[in-house]
Amino acid sequence: MQSDQPVRRVVLAYSGGLDTSVILKWLQQTYGCEVVTFTADLGQGEEIEPARAKAEAMGVKPEHIFIDDLREEFVSDYVFPMMRANALYEGLYLLGTSIARPLIAKRQVEIARQVGADAVSHGATGKGNDQVRFELGYYALSPDIKVIAPWRLWDLSSRTALIDFAEKNQIPVPRDKRGESPFSTDANLLHTSSEGKVLEDPWDEVPDYVYSRTDDLITAPDTPEEIMISFKGGDAVAVNGQALSPAMLLTKLNELGKRHGIGRLDLVENRFVGMKSRGMYETPGGTIYHAAHRAIEQLTLDRGAAHLKDELMPRYAELLYNGFWFSPEREMLQAAIDLSQAKVDGEVRMKLYKGATHITGRRSANSLYSEKVVTFEDDAGAYDQRDAEGFIKLNALRLRLLGRRDR
Numbered sequence: 001m002q003s004d005q006p007v008r009r010v011v012l013a014y015s016g017g018l019d020t021s022v023i024l025k026w027l028q029q030t031y032g033c034e035v036v037t038f039t040a041d042l043g044q045g046e047e048i049e050p051a052r053a054k055a056e057a058m059g060v061k062p063e064h065i066f067i068d069d070l071r072e073e074f075v076s077d078y079v080f081p082m083m084r085a086n087a088l089y090e091g092l093y094l095l096g097t098s099i100a101r102p103l104i105a106k107r108q109v110e111i112a113r114q115v116g117a118d119a120v121s122h123g124a125t126g127k128g129n130d131q132v133r134f135e136l137g138y139y140a141l142s143p144d145i146k147v148i149a150p151w152r153l154w155d156l157s158s159r160t161a162l163i164d165f166a167e168k169n170q171i172p173v174p175r176d177k178r179g180e181s182p183f184s185t186d187a188n189l190l191h192t193s194s195e196g197k198v199l200e201d202p203w204d205e206v207p208d209y210v211y212s213r214t215d216d217l218i219t220a221p222d223t224p225e226e227i228m229i230s231f232k233g234g235d236a237v238a239v240n241g242q243a244l245s246p247a248m249l250l251t252k253l254n255e256l257g258k259r260h261g262i263g264r265l266d267l268v269e270n271r272f273v274g275m276k277s278r279g280m281y282e283t284p285g286g287t288i289y290h291a292a293h294r295a296i297e298q299l300t301l302d303r304g305a306a307h308l309k310d311e312l313m314p315r316y317a318e319l320l321y322n323g324f325w326f327s328p329e330r331e332m333l334q335a336a337i338d339l340s341q342a343k344v345d346g347e348v349r350m351k352l353y354k355g356a357t358h359i360t361g362r363r364s365a366n367s368l369y370s371e372k373v374v375t376f377e378d379d380a381g382a383y384d385q386r387d388a389e390g391f392i393k394l395n396a397l398r399l400r401l402l403g404r405r406d407r
Helices: 018-031 050-057 071-084 098-115 130-141 159-168 246-259 284-300 303-322 328-340 387-406
Strands: 009-013 034-041 065-069 119-121 146-148 184-187 192-195 225-232 235-239 264-270 276-282 346-353 356-363
Touching: 009 018, 009 098, 018 034, 018 159, 034 050, 034 098, 050 065, 071 098, 071 235, 071 246, 071 284, 071 328, 098 119, 098 130, 098 303, 130 146, 225 246, 225 284, 235 246, 235 284, 246 284, 246 346, 284 303, 284 346, 284 356, 303 328
Parallel strands: 009 034, 009 119, 034 065, 119 146
Antiparallel strands: 184 192, 192 276, 225 235, 225 346, 264 276, 346 356
16 A cells, blocks of 8 residues: 655656646645656657756756666567567557556656655546556556656646646746647657547548658658568567667668558547547557568468467457556466567568558568478379368268257
């Protein structure tokens, strides 16, 4: 259980934007505590160093400002394990926001221990999934930590109220924040998500100005681009023969996907907290990666293993979506999935064109595909077609018994 002791020091997940800057000041005023800021570089494509100056201007000690480049850890330890599972929430969503939250929570808890903080805080609202994802991570890693969720506690219930609070407390309000934001976004190296306001009516088409990570299909190249992705042990290791680190590989695929308008998803999803929401997701590199990984598995996974993975995937994806990355059941599933990937090596060739990925070839030294067995030509005795008769009759036995009884 959480202690009722006063909060002396709190670690805040801090972006440097208006909302978390207001939260920083609100924490200082409400609890009379020291605030430690943590800003994660997950490849969101924005300059994050200004968060340092903003935090200092609001009285945060320089030694209590943490800005960490977590891009490689994010891709290698979170995105790649998820991709080994071919995880899709509700059959479509590549979980770009969900997979980032456990890493942020883990690092916050590490910093809290390092600086002797007794609480952590985040800027997620009380209607969304992120509050659940952050807090399940906190409690899994530090069971007795105190969690402060300002959006569930304060009375700043509108954008106008936030701006009024900021102005009263000398918090700079960017010009573009004074009007009503047309939608909200979250971004990292895997994806950008956009929700709210102009996107709330699921019948309305997503306006062109919402898209930021993918080029329009009309202006995308009229000629397909062929690429090759190399895999080792279930993870991609090279693009077009060039070995790349996990983060750099995903960055390269993002560039390719953006150019060809790949990875747009307009989704109405079921949030863990109970409501349906409509979001627009852009996952250019992840969409290419997912297609390529499935293609190399087609050659290298046994049917039983492949089909079992497909049965496990929805459960795995739901665990990630709901925030249970650090749960024993996710770790059990991960162990089984990782075991299946030992022989998932080889190359996948594909064409990118007008928002789509087209597999054109795959090869592997560990391939289970036998052209000699599958050929329509003379197989030189590799497969005796007469064996099929007994196989069919054994599988038909129960159907024949049922048919005789019910005829």
